[in-house]
Amino acid sequence: MFIDRARLLVRGGDGGRGVISFRREAHVPRGGPDGGDGGKGGDIVLRVEGQLGTLSDFRFAREMAAEPGRPGAGRNSTGRSGADRIVRVPPGTLVIDRATGETVADLVAPGDELVVARGGTGGKGNARFATSTRRAPRIAEDGGKGERREIDLELKLLADVGLAGMPNAGKSTLLAALTSARPKIADYPFTTLVPNLGVARLEDRELVVADIPGLIEGASRGLGLGEEFLRHIERTRLLVHVVDASRPDPLEDITTIETELASHGRGLMERPRLVALNKIDLPEAREAAPRIARALAERGIASVAVSAAARQGTDDLLRQIFAGCPPREAAGAQPARERRIAFAGGARDWRVKREGAAFRIEGDRVERLASGIDWDSPDASAYFQRQLIRTGIERELRALGAKEGDTVRIGGLEMEWSEGGQDE
Numbered sequence: 001m002f003i004d005r006a007r008l009l010v011r012g013g014d015g016g017r018g019v020i021s022f023r024r025e026a027h028v029p030r031g032g033p034d035g036g037d038g039g040k041g042g043d044i045v046l047r048v049e050g051q052l053g054t055l056s057d058f059r060f061a062r063e064m065a066a067e068p069g070r071p072g073a074g075r076n077s078t079g080r081s082g083a084d085r086i087v088r089v090p091p092g093t094l095v096i097d098r099a100t101g102e103t104v105a106d107l108v109a110p111g112d113e114l115v116v117a118r119g120g121t122g123g124k125g126n127a128r129f130a131t132s133t134r135r136a137p138r139i140a141e142d143g144g145k146g147e148r149r150e151i152d153l154e155l156k157l158l159a160d161v162g163l164a165g166m167p168n169a170g171k172s173t174l175l176a177a178l179t180s181a182r183p184k185i186a187d188y189p190f191t192t193l194v195p196n197l198g199v200a201r202l203e204d205r206e207l208v209v210a211d212i213p214g215l216i217e218g219a220s221r222g223l224g225l226g227e228e229f230l231r232h233i234e235r236t237r238l239l240v241h242v243v244d245a246s247r248p249d250p251l252e253d254i255t256t257i258e259t260e261l262a263s264h265g266r267g268l269m270e271r272p273r274l275v276a277l278n279k280i281d282l283p284e285a286r287e288a289a290p291r292i293a294r295a296l297a298e299r300g301i302a303s304v305a306v307s308a309a310a311r312q313g314t315d316d317l318l319r320q321i322f323a324g325c326p327p328r329e330a331a332g333a334q335p336a337r338e339r340r341i342a343f344a345g346g347a348r349d350w351r352v353k354r355e356g357a358a359f360r361i362e363g364d365r366v367e368r369l370a371s372g373i374d375w376d377s378p379d380a381s382a383y384f385q386r387q388l389i390r391t392g393i394e395r396e397l398r399a400l401g402a403k404e405g406d407t408v409r410i411g412g413l414e415m416e417w418s419e420g421g422q423d424e
Helices: 171-178 226-233 250-264 283-298 314-324 364-372 378-391 393-399
Strands: 005-011 044-048 063-065 085-089 093-097 102-107 113-117 148-155 161-165 196-202 205-211 238-244 273-278 302-305 338-340 350-355 358-363 407-410 413-418 421-423
Touching: 005 113, 044 093, 044 102, 063 085, 102 113, 113 148, 161 171, 161 250, 171 196, 171 205, 171 314, 196 314, 205 314, 238 250, 238 314, 250 283, 273 283, 273 314, 283 302, 302 314, 350 393, 358 364, 358 393, 364 378, 364 407, 378 393
Parallel strands: 005 063, 044 085, 113 338, 161 205, 161 238, 238 273, 273 302, 358 407
Antiparallel strands: 005 148, 044 113, 093 102, 093 148, 196 205, 350 358, 407 413, 413 421
C-alpha cells in the first residue's frame, strides 16, 4: 500500500535514576558516598533508507518510544544507557513539528539521520554531591524525562521527470515503455491510484521517472486524487505532459492540466515541459497529432508523437527527456551527519504557578532533584532549600503570595511552605 503521509508520537527514553549509596571504609563518614549516575535515555532517530519508497511502515505504528536508561548503582557504577530507537524513512521525507507547523528537516540522502526526540539525561548519584563540608550527602537526582513530540511525516518522491496528464492518458504504459518499471496496466476507465517510479537509461546516464495519478479539473483544490499527488512532482526537473491525442479536444485537456499545475504553484509552471502526444497507433490520434503539434509550437512548447502501447516514437521521446535533464553537477561525497531539532525555549528552565489554593513548581532539574532527595536527611533538605534560593524559585513563590502553611507541589511531591524552608 502506498502511504505518503503519517503522524507519529515520538518519545525519548527517560534517564535512569541516580542512587544514594555508601561504601564501607574505615575513618570515612558512613564509608563515603559511592552512588553512581543513571544512564541516559535512548533517542528516537529517523534514518533514511534508500530501499524504501513509501511510509507504509507507519500505517499502524503511530507511537514510537526509545528505551529508558538504567539506574545507577553502588561502587560509582553508572547505569546502562537506553538504546536508541531507529525509525527508517524513505528518501524525500519531510519532517514537520506539529506544535509549530515548522518543517524542521528534509531527509533526502540515504544514511541521513535526524534526532526527533532526545532521551532524558541520567540523574546524578550522591557521589556527585560530596564536598569537603558535605561528606555524606543523602542527595541524588531522578533521571530526566525523554522529549515527547508529535510530528508529521510527508513524502515527496525524488524523481527527475514527472509524467502528468488526464486519467487514462496512458502514463503508466508510457512509464513502462521508457523505463524498467512494470506498473499494473489495463484498459481501466479510471486512473491508477498510486504513483509509480521507474529508471530510464540512455547510454551511461540514468533518470528517475514518476508516473503521477491522473489529474482532473479542480485537482489543485482537492477534487479527485490529483491534489494528494501533485506535490510528488514538486522536486522534478522536467514535466512530461502525456496527452491522449485521440480525444475530441486534446488542446482543451492540455489547458486543463496547465491550469491545475499553475493553481498548485510551488514553481511547477517554471519547470521545463514537454508534451507527449500519445496513442498515435489510433487513426484519429495519428491525424490530429500534426495539428496539435503546430498549435503547441506556437506557444513555444515542444511535443513528440508517440504510441506507448506500440513503442512508436518512444526512443525519440527518451532522447528529448535526457536533453531536457542535463547531468547534475557532481558533488563531493559528504558523510551523513546527525541533525537535531532546535525547539524554542528560554534560559530559565523552571516556572512557578498557582494551582487552586496551592502552588506548583515545574522544571526538569528541580523536579528530578526533589524526587531523588532523602527528605529524612536535614542536610539534604537544607541543600534543596539553598537550590530554591539560588535559582530564584523562592523569590518567585513569595511574589505570587506564598505564605506560611501553604501547599507547594513539585512533581509528585506535596510540601508545606514555611518561612524557614519546606516541610514534606
